[in-house]
Amino acid sequence: MTSPVELAPADCTYLHLDTARSPMHWAMVLELAPGPRLHLDEVRARVRERVRLYDLFRLGVRNGRWRRAEAVLAERVDIDKHVTGAEYRDDADLHRQLAARHETALPRPEPLWHITLFTPAGTGVQYVLLRVHHALSDGIAGAAFAALLADGGPEQLTEFERFATTPRYRIPSIDPEVLKESKAAFEDQWKAGRSGRDWPELTRSGRREVALTSASTRDLRRAARNHGASVHEFLLAAIGRTLSLAPPRDTSSELLRVTLPVTHDQGFRHTGNAVLVSLVNLLGAEPALDRQLERARAELAFVAAKRPELSLAATDDAPKIPWPVHRAIANASMRRMSPDIHIGINPGFSQVRAVLGTPIAALTPISPLVGYSFSVTGLILGGRTSFGIVTDPAALADGYAATFAGNFDRVLREAAEREGAHP
Template structure:
């Protein structure tokens, strides 16, 4: 079933975009072997866009936003416009790849064309090359973007066309239910809604938030999953708990290096979480909501930070906060389109002081993958920054490694390397604590 209108949540990403902020997600996959030529890349994308019409459509807003935007076919679809190629300057190392990716993700997608691009990047050290896939957030979420990449790789080729977004379909169907049903669902999450309300106090003012420029700075980090397993075996918790502990240490390091006090309420992190129940185990859709959690950047002991984060994340997920967020998304679909668009416009004019950063963990392939017979060796995700958030973190697993993609505002975060060093030191501290 191909839906011609996005949900309120997906339309939100379109409404929030402006000349300084592009709300697309991306992933950079690194490969070994000879670089494919243009015809090989074009053939793979041609099949994907032929089987899934969404990648040939544009999202049109209506006059005065009287109705939600609508997906429509764009006449004269030119796939070559969406396929780019570039080469790294010598020596083609990590720094050159990060700089090039930062430049590519700084460019907004053309709203008059289908909202995706693919760029083949040549000239990586060791005879490697990469593909950067960039897709607007109104078209896919992180999991949907990973599914798109999977279909591009050899293991998913050819593949039957999936729904444009199973999660989107679920939200639209929920919105079609009678308002009393949605009201009852929201009432059932009263505790979670209360927790949300009490978590929306402004954070302490720091240099971590503020106005954004147009350009982005991008950094990467790769860690061994064996270290994460060691920490979990000794200290308990989830992969997300380990990641958030690393992020907390990175922000503590960044604030300290800037001469700022890492206070108790300095960093509040928005974290996407799964809300699937046992009864939904066989569903193809991913149920995802968000929680807000204060990172204890005031503490320098890794084991203590991990324990605090573990407790806070457990409380957030068991209190109904995540479920309240998901039902809130469904309820937003009941709001008339012009009211919703006007509300978003009004909120954009109010400086956001609630969320300091976003950390998202999107599981990637567990088995080795190839593209046109070339082995994939790394997968670095990208999540956008917006609404005064100057640093965000995305994590993707691939085989036995976690790959971090850190997005920063280029003008106000010249010290991104300090943040990356803090991430690595955070994991090293956890490994040491686990061994003790």
């Protein structure tokens, strides 16, 4: 293995936060349309053909916990190890297997991604699970990894290049006055969410549960329009309402401290990580959607105006300190932030919608639990918006991921069916 690049500070953040019980990889679940089943050998052959397209696919990390991380390029990728197959009995079994893999760290210093082809034991459709360490890529730049599988010739595959070949994203120094205002805004948000919270904390169990659901993008837009809201405002409010109607362990948390990802790259043309974290405080015991919308709208307006996410930006001019010290500081900062939940609403980019001739019926993102015990991540891609739910069952109780998914479906349906007064 050789050393190709120096990881950017934002990339290293996810190495600092990574532990054996809380691995920092995100995942994408591809649901394949009904039809002839793919064979594992076919998938491996496609990946073997594509893995040399970009250095990103051969990028791994040596060390990175208590010893300084070193980016390394594999001379050869063992495709049989990186692309594996599994059988599932039903949806519940599939979700259990997805959760088991979400709990399992990707081995170092091998390239930090893995693909699993899930095939039903009886009737049903196939799924592909792609896992990628967050140090390699955030969810937006993660579109590059679609090139490992997606159908298309060189011309079609060029759409992925901007996420694989640009320099790793770096955040320059921030104007002192802007940073001062950002830090004050972040502190205001943190203080506002300090009381009235009773959400169960992430445990050290290392256990995860996963649930998947989706909705028509057209229905979501209609529901948002019915309530005079943007889709982003509406989804935050709908999640707040769902958690209020069916909280875990019958808790009643007045407020929910939420980490909300905000990209620093408005051009969406980066490799690596350009995501920053903002804090918003949603209502945790408010079943009225309109009240939830008022709060979501105000919180998003505050974030847009004050940009609190800049206060924690891993900039290129940050002081150079020993790796173990930096890791300790990163983890102490996360403990101090003490978020309850994570909500990500992401745009989709790919126009390639098939793998080895089989159409992709749905793409669902799954996020790691970074200091919080509950995460819901949405992907708006064409006519379908998908949601990946991840929970710590030791904190929220067994089965809560599926419970939330069912209640969330109902909340979205009810909102879409309402005849709004807004034009």
